Amino acid sequence: EAEVAQSPRYKITEKSQAVAFWCDPISGHATLYWYRQILGQGPELLVQFQDESVVDDSQLPKDRFSAERLKGVDSTLKIQPAELGDSAMYLCASSSFDMSSYNEQFFGPGTRLTVL
Amino acid sequence: AQTVTQSQPEMSVQEAETVTLSCTYDTSESDYYLFWYKQPPSRQMILVIRQEAYKQQNATENRFSVNFQKAAKSFSLKISDSQLGDAAMYFCAYRSALGSYKLIFGSGTRLLVRP
Numbered sequence: 135e136a137e138v139a140q141s142p143r144y145k146i147t148e149k150s151q152a153v154a155f156w157c158d159p160i161s162g163h164a165t166l167y168w169y170r171q172i173l174g175q176g177p178e179l180l181v182q183f184q185d186e187s188v189v190d191d192s193q194l195p196k197d198r199f200s201a202e203r204l205k206g207v208d209s210t211l212k213i214q215p216a217e218l219g220d221s222a223m224y225l226c227a228s229s230s231f232d233m234s235s236y237n238e239q240f241f242g243p244g245t246r247l248t249v250l
Numbered sequence: 251a252q253t254v255t256q257s258q259p260e261m262s263v264q265e266a267e268t269v270t271l272s273c274t275y276d277t278s279e280s281d282y283y284l285f286w287y288k289q290p291p292s293r294q295m296i297l298v299i300r301q302e303a304y305k306q307q308n309a310t311e312n313r314f315s316v317n318f319q320k321a322a323k324s325f326s327l328k329i330s331d332s333q334l335g336d337a338a339m340y341f342c343a344y345r346s347a348l349g350s351y352k353l354i355f356g357s358g359t360r361l362l363v364r365p
Binding site: 165237 | 254283287292295296300341345356
């Protein structure tokens with residue numbers, strides 16, 4: 135069964151360091167999402183890609199966060215410099231893009247980031 | 251802006267019994283989707299059930315069913331014959347039928363299942 139892959143699963147870093155997370159969506163899925171899930175809260179969208187284009191990054195802290203999906207397949211989310219408040223689970227999800235369908239989002243296992 | 255509220259941080263149910271998780275939402279849109287997602291400990295989030303707002307009939311998936319009250323903006327999840335494997339965080343989520351496909355999540359309800 136096809137799944138969304140993410141790495142690393144866990145990351146511990148010190149504040150002011152740079153971190154990067156990788157996501158490989160389900161093959162053929164045009165839409166890719168990065169969500170941030172702070173402990174005790176629901177996920178919140180950081181950025182959404184349609185193929186290689188960003189369609190929504192309104193909640194992405196652009197002074198320190200960046201995301202790319204250069205070939206419209208896998209994606210990287212970067213934080214530089216990391217701050218204590220960035221400690222969270224970072225979830226990647228993907229979906230097909232079909233105007234006639236509700237386009238279920240499939241989630242990866244997430245990367246749990248701890249900033250010390 | 252749309253919001254989703256889950257007012258029960260934690261619920262407990264005896265194995266084989268029935269439990270209902272509550273969710274309310276706020277939107278000015280008439281066409282949208284509602285979802286319940288399950289997030290087991292250290293495992294990925296999976297879709298449990300979905301409801302299209304234009305459908306009056308409540309969705310059902312095996313032991314899971316919803317009570318969708320569009321006028322009241324309420325969307326509760328009923329789990330029948332609860333099993334130990336149902337223990338997880340449950341998130342209610344909203345998605346517009348138009349524009350961005352992003353999900354707007356509630357804060358979640360932790361479900362404990364007692365053997």
